[in-house]
Amino acid sequence: MEYLKEDQLKKKKKRQKIPMRKKSKRSLATKITIDVRMDVKVRDNGKCTICGTMENIQIHHFVPRSLGGMGITNNLISLCQFHHKQLHDGNGYILEHVKQYMKDLYPNVNNNERKYNKFNGGNK
Numbered sequence: 001m002e003y004l005k006e007d008q009l010k011k012k013k014k015r016q017k018i019p020m021r022k023k024s025k026r027s028l029a030t031k032i033t034i035d036v037r038m039d040v041k042v043r044d045n046g047k048c049t050i051c052g053t054m055e056n057i058q059i060h061h062f063v064p065r066s067l068g069g070m071g072i073t074n075n076l077i078s079l080c081q082f083h084h085k086q087l088h089d090g091n092g093y094i095l096e097h098v099k100q101y102m103k104d105l106y107p108n109v110n111n112n113e114r115k116y117n118k119f120n121g122g123n124k
C-alpha cells in the first residue's frame with residue numbers, strides 16, 4: 001500500500017510541468033557538475049572542513065552564485081549540513097575558517113578569478 005502511494009506521488013510530480021527556461025551561460029558556469037563535485041569531495045577527503053564529519057556533506061560556493069561564483073574546484077568547499085547552515089546564517093567563525101582554508105589551498109587565486117567574467121568587468 002505504502003509503495004503504491006509513493007509511486008502515485010512520483011507520477012504526480014512528473015506531471016507538474018515546470019516551464020522550460022533556457023539555462024543562461026552564467027547559470028551553467030556557476031553550476032557544480034558531478035565531476036567537479038567529486039573533485040571537491042576527494043580534495044576535502046569527503047569531510048566537512050569544519051568538523052570533519054562525513055555525513056550530510058554539502059558543497060558550498062565560496063564566492064556565491066549570486067555574485068557569479070563559478071562551479072570550479074577552487075571556489076567550492078565541503079561542509080556538513082549543520083556548518084553549511086551556520087555559514088549562511090552568518091557565523092563569523094565559520095566564515096573565517098572557510099576563508100583561511102581556501103587561502104591555504106589556493107594562495108594565488110583571488111575572488112575575481114572565481115567569478116564568471118561577466119561579473120568582474122571582463123577578464124582580469
Ligand SMILES: [Zn+2]
Pocket residue numbers: 048049050051052053079080081082083
Ligand atoms: Zn561540520
Ligand SMILES: [Zn+2]
Pocket residue numbers: 059060061084088
Ligand atoms: Zn552555501
